[in-house]
Amino acid sequence: MEPDSSLPTEQSDAGMLRGFWYPALLSATVSRGKMRQAMLLGTPLVIGRDAQGRPFALRDSCPHRGMPLSYGCLEDHFLECSYHGWRFDVHSGQCREIPSWVTGDKLKVDRIYAVHFPAEDQDGYIWVYMPDSEKRDEPVPPAPRLPVFSSQYRLTHLSADLPVSVDHGIIGLMDPAHGPFVHQAWWWRTRHSIQQKEKTFEPIPNGFRIQAHKPSANSAAYKLLGVYGQPITTTIEFVLPNMRFEQIHCGDNWFSSRATVTPITASQCRIDFCAAWNVFRRVPFMVSIFRIFARMFIGQDQRTMQKQSEGLKYNPHLMLIDDADRPAKWYFQLKQAYLEAKRTGQPMRHPIPGPITLRWRS
Ligand code: FES
Ligand SMILES: [Fe+2]
Numbered sequence: 030m031e032p033d034s035s036l037p038t039e040q041s042d043a044g045m046l047r048g049f050w051y052p053a054l055l056s057a058t059v060s061r062g063k064m065r066q067a068m069l070l071g072t073p074l075v076i077g078r079d080a081q082g083r084p085f086a087l088r089d090s091c092p093h094r095g096m097p098l099s100y101g102c103l104e105d106h107f108l109e110c111s112y113h114g115w116r117f118d119v120h121s122g123q124c125r126e127i128p129s130w131v132t133g134d135k136l137k138v139d140r141i142y143a144v145h146f147p148a149e150d151q152d153g154y155i156w157v158y159m160p161d162s163e164k165r166d167e168p169v170p171p172a173p174r175l176p177v178f179s180s181q182y183r184l185t186h187l188s189a190d191l192p193v194s195v196d197h198g199i200i201g202l203m204d205p206a207h208g209p210f211v212h213q214a215w216w217w218r219t220r221h222s223i224q225q226k227e228k229t230f231e232p233i234p235n236g237f238r239i240q241a242h243k244p245s246a247n248s249a250a251y252k253l254l255g256v257y258g259q260p261i262t263t264t265i266e267f268v269l270p271n272m273r274f275e276q277i278h279c280g281d282n283w284f285s286s287r288a289t290v291t292p293i294t295a296s297q298c299r300i301d302f303c304a305a306w307n308v309f310r311r312v313p314f315m316v317s318i319f320r321i322f323a324r325m326f327i328g329q330d331q332r333t334m335q336k337q338s339e340g341l342k343y344n345p346h347l348m349l350i351d352d353a354d355r356p357a358k359w360y361f362q363l364k365q366a367y368l369e370a371k372r373t374g375q376p377m378r379h380p381i382p383g384p385i386t387l388r389w390r391s
Contacts (some may be wrong), residue, residue, distance in 0.1 A: 088144035236268035
């Protein structure tokens with residue numbers, strides 16, 4: 030277990046990957062005919078809904094003189110800049126009117142664009158696609174979806190701002206060794222409950238998966254679903270750029286969650302946690318109860334990263350150790366492989382050759 034490679038220093042784009050969808054705002058916080066500001070990957074955005082409720086996202090900057098478009102006003106699917114009244118189609122960014130122009134040269138107006146981003150509602154978020162380039166013809170994959178396994182289920186969302194780079198947010202999310210120290214509670218577990226763990230990981234496109242396993246006796250799933258008396262299996266996946274999926278199945282009962290760590294700026298990120306389940310349908314207040322515990326867990330991670338950011342200010346030398354930090358190493362290798370594939374146009378070379386068993390104590 031020798032201490033290994035120090036953490037890669039930040040890349041030019043501060044580790045933020047483009048060519049992916051990111052959750053920008055909760056869908057419910059943007060009403061029809063309204064706009065809100067948001068920030069993704071250091072890019073200021075204005076996000077809104079047209080008169081039909083369809084979401085849109087534009088760079089929050091008028092191409093004329095940089096006035097934030099969010100100060101403008103929205104009418105049907107046109108946004109009028111508050112400075113000189115240029116009007117833009119919110120779904121394409123195309124300029125449709127320049128009030129000061131005498132000639133009325135429609136053709137020239139149509140060649141002006143505000144920077145526009147694909148936007149979509151999915152799982153209760155407005156997702157925004159952050160392209161590789163500002164070319165308007167980049168093919169856009171479908172927005173991510175939380176897997177669900179029945180028609181009836183509960184869904185809830187939680188989020189927390191983290192004052193660290195997206196890389197620290199993500200490796201904190203996949204780090205198995207902090208549990209007994211950060212997530213302590215007398216009824217849950219203490220540092221004295223540390224035991225050896227062994228899990229098999231396998232490569233999947235753009236990420237890796239912990240093979241379906243029986244949860245350990247001190248895990249959340251075991252404690253909660255043990256009441257059903259059926260075999261429980263858990264699957265955990267990480268997928269670039271920033272998603273951790275966890276699924277628990279117990280007979281027809283299921284629980285599915287996704288944690289997404291989204292880069293806001295180079296030194297800030299946000300965790301968005303979204304969970305769906307069909308278990309305990311008959312238990313009253315289940316959503317509220319679940320939220321109390323989930324909020325507590327996320328709060329523990331958030332306070333830890335707030336403290337960590339105090340240490341990171343002075344650019345310390347850092348390390349990743351085997352096997353507990355191996356998933357973090359894979360994350361950096363996956364990012365490198367993704368960027369390399371983009372640079373060369375070759376298929377991505379997956380850094381994990383095949384199933385591999387990791388051991389650690391937690
Ligand atoms: S700055 Fe927007 S119209 Fe001039
Ligand atoms: Fe945690």
